[in-house]
Amino acid sequence: MATPTPRPPADVEALLALLQRDPGRPRITWYGSGGERVELSGAVLANWVSKTTNLLVDEVDAAPLVRVRLDLPAHWRTLVWALAVWRCGACVVVDAQDADVVVTDRPAQAPAGSLVVAVALPALARGFGPDLPGDAVDGAAVLSQPDVVVWAPALVPDAPALVADGTTVAHDRLLTTGPAEPDGRRVAIAGDDLSTVVRTALTTWASDGSVVLVEPGVAAELRSDPARRARVLGPENVTDDRV
Template sequence: MSLLERDPGRPRITWYAQDGERVELSGAVLANWVSKTTNLLVEELDVAPGTRVRLDLPPHWRTLVWALAVWRCGACVVLGAHEAADVVVTDRPAEVRGPAVVGVALAPLARAFGADLPADAVDGTAVLAYADTVGWTPGTERDALALVAGGTRLSHGDLLAPGATTDAPGDRVALAADDRLAVLLQALAAWRADGSVVLVDAPTAAELRRDPGRRTAVLGPERVTVDLLVEAPTGSTTGADPAPRRD
């Protein structure tokens, strides 16, 4: 988190969605969101090292925030509907079962999840009421499991290892929100290199692939230096999920 806050006013995530939605989080704002979310996970759900948190969310800027918060707790992010989990974070809580469920509203200005939130689920918008700084988290072991996604198993130490996604420190990397595992790993690589991410939802990314002029018009003003809006992997929109989910 210290890296994201080193230049607190610089964008670290910029999100584009098909309906014209654009959300930008500076380093300071991203760190603030992660701190609030970490506090909710610790105080409401006792998330700690060894806890497995399944992110049943589409590739989205909020998914990145929740992943960073899980790792800030020293816990493990799980992708895949058939992976065992202690907590499930989802945008469809009425359809998901788990020991503990958190409903996350994806709308940019959502202040409550709404009527579809089961009575026994935690409303993820409650993060807004939590402290802006992390009060306490247990220590994190570098060898502890941090990410489980199909055949991928990464430790917390692995998450900090140098990557080769960006060409130079400070790159502004454009990513298509096609595959959750790829988005998580590519965003981490960009941030490790003191860079930032322009994350484009799957329908918009498909349109930009078909229309080079619009692609230039969108990515040019964002000062993108590494364009990874490649074609989506055949037959996959969710990375490690054994079965497709609604993305």
């Protein structure tokens, strides 16, 4: 009898549980400019998501039907924020301007009328700094949040979860939009397009895999230098190189 194909997790809470079954295994590896490399294991990723979820619930009342625009580049922090938005049952908006909350690394340019969360992208950032607008939430406040989700709204399965490329995906379809590939693959992808990165990460994680995310400038350098590409991605044991 053929072995049945494992079903993907039903929701992001179940996805995070899956990613922690092997808690020390890398789930996000980030290559940024200036030689920056950040690696998050399943346990560390879940910890970041829990802290960020608590901040979203406490500071901006994130809940089902709340639209949270991720005005951020494709970055390891962006994936954490996306997972936390879904853990609250809210909706990640990638390519639309209208939203209830804007999570951004450019808070001074955020549209009027939205709650703003300012995110500093450097790995060692402990605060946004002096450019934080007076009415914005400093995203670095996640560091003081509890390590587990204190409380999050109940998930509404048919509520919007993702708005990207002109398409809206509900929570009950979020982890099943791509083909099931339960092979634990390790996918390398360039951070050229946030929508593609988010979808690829979800599909990969749902099949118990991991993501190597490469900043666009670094990705361009790797494409033009095969020897360096081999030195960087070879030790990462990439099984699906899309850089």
